[in-house]
Amino acid sequence: MKLLLAVLFLPLLAWAEPATTIRAAELKKEPAIDAETLIELPENTAVDAAERKGGWVRVKARGSEGWLKMLSLRYGNPASAKKGDTGISQMFNVARTGSSGTQVTTGVRGLDEKELANAQPNASELAKLDKFAADADGAARFAANGKLGAKTVDYPK
Amino acid sequence: MKALPLLAALALAAPAQAQFNLRDLNVNRLVETVKNVGKATREPTQEEEIALGRDVAARLVGAAPLVADARAQRYVNHVGRWLASQTERADLPWKFGVLEAPQINAFAVPGGTVFITRGLLEKMGSEAELAGVLGHEIAHVLRKHHLKAIQKGALASLSGDVAGAALTNVNSEARHKLVAFGTEMYSRGLDKGDELEADRLGVVIAARAGYDAYGLPSVLQTLQAMNAADSAVALMFKTHPAPGERLDQLGKKMQPTLDAYSDQAQLQQRFLAETKASR
Numbered sequence: 448m449k450l451l452l453a454v455l456f457l458p459l460l461a462w463a464e465p466a467t468t469i470r471a472a473e474l475k476k477e478p479a480i481d482a483e484t485l486i487e488l489p490e491n492t493a494v495d496a497a498e499r500k501g502g503w504v505r506v507k508a509r510g511s512e513g514w515l516k517m518l519s520l521r522y523g524n525p526a527s528a529k530k531g532d533t534g535i536s537q538m539f540n541v542a543r544t545g546s547s548g549t550q551v552t553t554g555v556r557g558l559d560e561k562e563l564a565n566a567q568p569n570a571s572e573l574a575k576l577d578k579f580a581a582d583a584d585g586a587a588r589f590a591a592n593g594k595l596g597a598k599t600v601d602y603p604k
Numbered sequence: 605m606k607a608l609p610l611l612a613a614l615a616l617a618a619p620a621q622a623q624f625n626l627r628d629l630n631v632n633r634l635v636e637t638v639k640n641v642g643k644a645t646r647e648p649t650q651e652e653e654i655a656l657g658r659d660v661a662a663r664l665v666g667a668a669p670l671v672a673d674a675r676a677q678r679y680v681n682h683v684g685r686w687l688a689s690q691t692e693r694a695d696l697p698w699k700f701g702v703l704e705a706p707q708i709n710a711f712a713v714p715g716g717t718v719f720i721t722r723g724l725l726e727k728m729g730s731e732a733e734l735a736g737v738l739g740h741e742i743a744h745v746l747r748k749h750h751l752k753a754i755q756k757g758a759l760a761s762l763s764g765d766v767a768g769a770a771l772t773n774v775n776s777e778a779r780h781k782l783v784a785f786g787t788e789m790y791s792r793g794l795d796k797g798d799e800l801e802a803d804r805l806g807v808v809i810a811a812r813a814g815y816d817a818y819g820l821p822s823v824l825q826t827l828q829a830m831n832a833a834d835s836a837v838a839l840m841f842k843t844h845p846a847p848g849e850r851l852d853q854l855g856k857k858m859q860p861t862l863d864a865y866s867d868q869a870q871l872q873q874r875f876l877a878e879t880k881a882s883r
Contacts, residue, residue, distance in 0.1 A: 518851060518854070518862075520825075522826070523829040558668040558709065563790055563791045567663065569662060572662075572669050576670060576701050579670075579678050579681050580699045580700075581682045587686065589682035589683075593871050595686065595869055601808070
């Protein structure tokens with residue numbers, strides 16, 4: 448029951464993500480480089496991470512709460528093992544078939560080295576792939592619906 | 605080393621070639637080999653690239669079918685096509701698909717086809733994250749990373765004539781072997797430099813399309829927190845540099861671009877609504 452509740456409320460646990468600084472970093476009051484620095488965190492400081500905003504992540508560390516540069520953080524707690532196997536091989540003993548969505552037992556399925564080595568062409572799935580394709584105009588309308596505007600950004604040198 | 609499986613698979617296609625036995629090497633044969641290499645290094649035309657990619661894509665959807673969720677499939681195509689429109693190869697017949705597989709992975713196929721797995725889709729939380737991943741895959745297509753790797757593999761083992769036939773004669777035995785090799789390449793992976801380049805370009809493509817440039821780093825953070833021994837990520841980790849290293853490289857080379865476009869759209873709500881049946 449405890450586990451069930453934990454799973455149900457997982458999205459609400461804002462501070463659930465343990466993370467560690469990979470370099471010395473300034474904990475800022477606001478997610479901005481010119482914001483006030485609350486404390487200096489040395490490398491390898493354990494923090495509790497919450498939401499991301501741009502290149503910043505809200506964290507609690509050493510009794511303070513503020514913002515750290517996202518790329519100075521790595522998620523997971525190095526002191527404890529990372530989460531284990533997701534158990535997909537067992538789960539996929541009952542595989543979904545792509546065409547009907549019905550549940551059938553087909554043995555272990557998925558996309559790993561064995562499946563890639565033994566892959567045979569599937570013309571009907573390929574036809575579906577064609578059917579779902581979008582054209583440039585449709586994509587532009589979709590972008591406008593999401594208020595996405597195209598920018599000019601150069602590739603790195 | 606990478607060419608070894610292909611060498612074995614294609615040994616039958618080039619029975620007359622004796623280039624692996626130095627004592628048999630004579631000047632005439634050497635001249636012939638050099639001529640053949642010249643033919644095989646011919647850049648495939650765009651039509652040949654698209655046709656080869658289509659054969660590889662047919663096998664990938666044979667390995668794992670498309671997720672039976674038309675709404676999510678159309679959604680991913682819209683995001684992907686919009687991203688591709690911001691690039692120098694906007695005219696390719698771009699197609700995007702979500703594959704029914706729990707493993708976390710994504711695949712770029714020559715000629716403009718991109719797949720992501722359901723497992724990867726489930727790890728994302730916004731359209732900006734999806735755009736970052738699709739941008740990375742689109743970059744592989746732009747720079748012809750897989751096409752070049754397939755060519756290199758074919759060159760190492762096929763004579764120039766046979767390699768040429770594999771491109772032009774789509775029903776030849778050499779063609780079947782080339783396509784099988786192209787499909788298995790997703791088990792071997794590309795050069796590390798290609799992956800890191802695709803990360804840098806992917807960030808730029810997402811930013812051009814109006815997305816928060818931190819989408820790709822955000823997905824890499826999620827993957828970095830996963831156990832590399834987890835069977836869901838084993839193949840992806842085997843074929844890509846470690847997420848931590850990819851994040852380090854993006855930080856070193858792309859920090860100004862990332863920060864300049866970090867306040868662009870994330871579109872969490874649209875992503876969650878359009879993909880909810882597949883998550």
